[in-house]
Amino acid sequence: MGISSEMTREDSWAKRRESLLIASAYEEDRIRKSRECTQEGVRAGTKAAAVACVASAIPTLVAVRTIPWAKANLNYTAQALIISAASIAAYFITADKTILECARRNTQYDKSA
Numbered sequence: 001m002g003i004s005s006e007m008t009r010e011d012s013w014a015k016r017r018e019s020l021l022i023a024s025a026y027e028e029d030r031i032r033k034s035r036e037c038t039q040e041g042v043r044a045g046t047k048a049a050a051v052a053c054v055a056s057a058i059p060t061l062v063a064v065r066t067i068p069w070a071k072a073n074l075n076y077t078a079q080a081l082i083i084s085a086a087s088i089a090a091y092f093i094t095a096d097k098t099i100l101e102c103a104r105r106n107t108q109y110d111k112s113a
Contacts, residue, residue, distance in 0.1 A: 030106075037102035045095030052090035057083045 023031070060082050063070045074082075 033106045034103070037099050037106065040102055041095040041099035044098040045091040048094035049087040049091035053083060053087045056086035 060074075060079055064074050064079060065071065
């Protein structure tokens with residue numbers, strides 16, 4: 001017989017921690033603001049990734065059809081890697097910058113209050 005999931009050490013610590021900590025209105029507001037910042041970062045990152053996908057796909061596909069070296073050396077996998085690398089980089093860079101900028105705004109807002 002094993003130990004039920006309700007009796008595991010991690011679960012008992014989590015329950016004890018939740019019962020002892022009651023978030024204040026200030027902490028709940030900070031948590032809400034951080035979630036809004038994260039959502040804003042995801043939205044901005046998705047938009048940037050879509051733009052980067054189009055901006056990298058068009059030149060890549062044109063190059064593969066017109067430049068002899070690219071036609072000989074860039075197979076479908078290489079083309080997909082070029083396009084996806086640009087999209088992924090744009091997503092993470094933009095999301096990170098947006099989240100940091102939003103957090104900075106919230107910190108300045110908290111100081112002025």
